[in-house]
Amino acid sequence: MSGVKGSRTLMTPHLALIAAAVAVAAVPLLTPDRYVLKVLVYVGVNVIVIAGLALLFGHAGQISMGHAAFVGIGAYTSAYLVKTLGAPWLVGAIAATMLAAAGGLVLALPALRLRGHYLAMATLGFNEIMYVVFREARAVTGGNDGLGGIPYPEVAGLRIDTPVGVYLLVWGVALLTLLLVTNILRSRPGRAMRALHATENGALACGIDTVGLKIRTFALSAALAGLAGALYAHGVGFISPTTFGLDQSVIYVAIVVVGGAGSLAGPVLAAVALTLLPYADALVPGLTKETIAVMQDWEADIYGLAMIAVVIFAPAGIGGLLRRASARRAGEVRG
Amino acid sequence: MIFLSVRGLTRRFGGLTAVDAVSFDVHEGSIKAVIGPNGAGKSTLFNLITGFDRADEGSVMFDGASLVGRRPDAIVRAGLARTFQNTELFEDLTALDNVRIAADLGHPGGFLRSAIRFRLAPGERDGAARAVHLLRLAGIDGFADTPARDLPHGTRRLLEIARALATAPRLMLLDEPAAGLNGAETRTLIDALYRIRDEGVTLVVVEHDMGLVMEVAEEIVVLDRGAKIAEGPPLLIQKDRAVIEAYLGEECGDDGC
Numbered sequence: 001m002s003g004v005k006g007s008r009t010l011m012t013p014h015l016a017l018i019a020a021a022v023a024v025a026a027v028p029l030l031t032p033d034r035y036v037l038k039v040l041v042y043v044g045v046n047v048i049v050i051a052g053l054a055l056l057f058g059h060a061g062q063i064s065m066g067h068a069a070f071v072g073i074g075a076y077t078s079a080y081l082v083k084t085l086g087a088p089w090l091v092g093a094i095a096a097t098m099l100a101a102a103g104g105l106v107l108a109l110p111a112l113r114l115r116g117h118y119l120a121m122a123t124l125g126f127n128e129i130m131y132v133v134f135r136e137a138r139a140v141t142g143g144n145d146g147l148g149g150i151p152y153p154e155v156a157g158l159r160i161d162t163p164v165g166v167y168l169l170v171w172g173v174a175l176l177t178l179l180l181v182t183n184i185l186r187s188r189p190g191r192a193m194r195a196l197h198a199t200e201n202g203a204l205a206c207g208i209d210t211v212g213l214k215i216r217t218f219a220l221s222a223a224l225a226g227l228a229g230a231l232y233a234h235g236v237g238f239i240s241p242t243t244f245g246l247d248q249s250v251i252y253v254a255i256v257v258v259g260g261a262g263s264l265a266g267p268v269l270a271a272v273a274l275t276l277l278p279y280a281d282a283l284v285p286g287l288t289k290e291t292i293a294v295m296q297d298w299e300a301d302i303y304g305l306a307m308i309a310v311v312i313f314a315p316a317g318i319g320g321l322l323r324r325a326s327a328r329r330a331g332e333v334r335g
Numbered sequence: 336m337i338f339l340s341v342r343g344l345t346r347r348f349g350g351l352t353a354v355d356a357v358s359f360d361v362h363e364g365s366i367k368a369v370i371g372p373n374g375a376g377k378s379t380l381f382n383l384i385t386g387f388d389r390a391d392e393g394s395v396m397f398d399g400a401s402l403v404g405r406r407p408d409a410i411v412r413a414g415l416a417r418t419f420q421n422t423e424l425f426e427d428l429t430a431l432d433n434v435r436i437a438a439d440l441g442h443p444g445g446f447l448r449s450a451i452r453f454r455l456a457p458g459e460r461d462g463a464a465r466a467v468h469l470l471r472l473a474g475i476d477g478f479a480d481t482p483a484r485d486l487p488h489g490t491r492r493l494l495e496i497a498r499a500l501a502t503a504p505r506l507m508l509l510d511e512p513a514a515g516l517n518g519a520e521t522r523t524l525i526d527a528l529y530r531i532r533d534e535g536v537t538l539v540v541v542e543h544d545m546g547l548v549m550e551v552a553e554e555i556v557v558l559d560r561g562a563k564i565a566e567g568p569p570l571l572i573q574k575d576r577a578v579i580e581a582y583l584g585e586e587c588g589d590d591g592c
Contacts, residue, residue: 180450180451181450183449183450183451183452184446184449184450186449187448187449187452187459188439188445188449189445189446189449190449191432191435191436191439192436192439194425194427194428194436195425195436198424198425198426198427198428199423199424199425199426201387201407201419201423202419202423202424202425203408203436204387204406204407204408204411205407205411205416205417205418205419205423205437205498205499205502206408206411206436206437206439206440206498206501206502207408207411207412207416207437207440207502208408208436209406209408209409210408211406216446220446262427
């Protein structure tokens with residue numbers, strides 16, 4: 001009985017991933033439009049960040065209001081190493097991932113003592129500190145003016161400098177990330193995270209090393225944000241501090257809330273939908289410039305409303321709706 | 336053989352001494368009970384032994400190794416499991432998954448190993464099978480797919496015991512396992528306790544239900560206001576003057592009750 005259940009629960013997300021991979025591969029065949037592909041690069045970058053935050057916040061229950069700072073650490077690290085020091089892109093991306101992970105380890109320390117609102121405040125403070133560093137460490141970051149002319153990614157001598165190439169690189173990494181995160185969630189560490197989220201005392205009574213779990217989850221989550229930052233910096237070519245501010249961290253948290261705790265598919269869908277929202281003209285033809293301008297001006301308010309609506313009408317988020325739909329389908333099959 | 340040895344264990348909260356220089360031994364393969372009026376320090380004593388609280392003084396030796404200063408999860412991994420007076424279940428998860436998480440203890444599976452795989456590791460299947468087996472042992476396998484929060488009270492207590500068993504303990508501390516159970520449920524619990532003991536798990540039980548204590552315990556430790564006031568087999572404890580006074584107050588004077 002349990003064996004059947006195990007294979008079913010592992011198969012479903014893998015099938016969803018294969019479907020996503022097909023969709024990702026189909027886009028450049030359907031449209032060569034630069035703008036559409038650029039918007040989808042933003043979406044792919046956010047999917048990687050959200051996969052990491054869904055692990056940390058959605059599953060392990062440890063809130064981080066500082067994830068934009070990790071994206072920033074990754075973006076500036078890779079941009080500086082590659083543009084200023086002339087390092088290969090792969091070295092920059094790996095260094096970005098590792099430095100962000102190190103930042104995650106630092107942020108895990110307050111998480112060992114703080115919970116809920118207090119942890120939110122501590123991570124929020126971390127984002128503010130890093131924001132000041134991004135603005136003031138001009139020699140590395142270019143300060144408020146930002147850092148431009150960041151070279152395109154280059155893998156094994158192959159320069160990825162076309163919109164389609166950048167799009168495929170970002171989404172290739174995003175899909176790989178989703179595969180690895182899915183596997184973690186369906187195994188022992190994922191179960192330990194859900195246990196920690198439910199009751200820390202209960203988790204301890206199961207022999208779960210909650211200290212090690214928090215540290216590892218923070219580091220992994222931050223590492224994914226750093227990797228996303230490196231992809232963003234080289235894919236877009238320009239970075240400035242405002243991209244990595246507190247408001248962006250709040251948006252990340254909002255996306256996971258809208259997506260639903262204890263779910264990966266929900267937050268990923270929310271990341272896609274909410275990142276596309278201000279760029280809806282890329283996908284929906286016939287939207288006037290004025291409409292888009294209004295949507296971009298009211299972006300934060302739309303996110304806020306979405307979050308309030310979810311908390312009131314569907315507290316389990318998109319993930320909860322997906323679970324209910326699949327339960328209903330299973331019921332129909334059986335009945 | 337002395338399996339668990341508690342010596343001079345003391346815990347103070349401000350001016351109150353919740354546990355006051357308590358010492359006792361638990362022999363391997365036995366069932367020991369800890370009783371005492373409300374506020375006697377029983378749960379605090381359990382928290383000190385299992386690492387959920389830090390003792391101010393005293394020592395705890397388990398199978399020859401000191402437990403003082405070790406983290407609760409490390410103590411569980413050393414073979415000493417516990418349940419809680421107020422159950423600490425994973426409410427959103429099914430009964431099976433609650434046990435499954437504890438059964439993970441015996442199987443490897445870090446982040447890296449879990450991330451890079453394309454089919455279920457053998458440990459994943461073993462863990463699921465073991466969880467089913469333990470639900471059956473506790474007599475609650477009919478509830479395998481029910482979320483913990485929807486379970487009847489008695490089943491919740493048995494589920495927490497099954498979860499503790501899944502960590503493959505050699506000693507188990509049960510904090511009021513019969514609290515809130517009806518007669519039939521208590522009977523099921525008593526049978527389960529004997530089965531568990533017969534599988535080679537030593538038991539220490541904090542309990543208010545005197546019927547259960549007198550039936551299952553081979554030895555009883557009595558606490559009152561943090562201190563041990565008596566220790567011995569049930570028949571002697573029932574007649575112990577200090578124990579009767581602790582439970583009935585000052586009504587028993589020099590001229591009897």
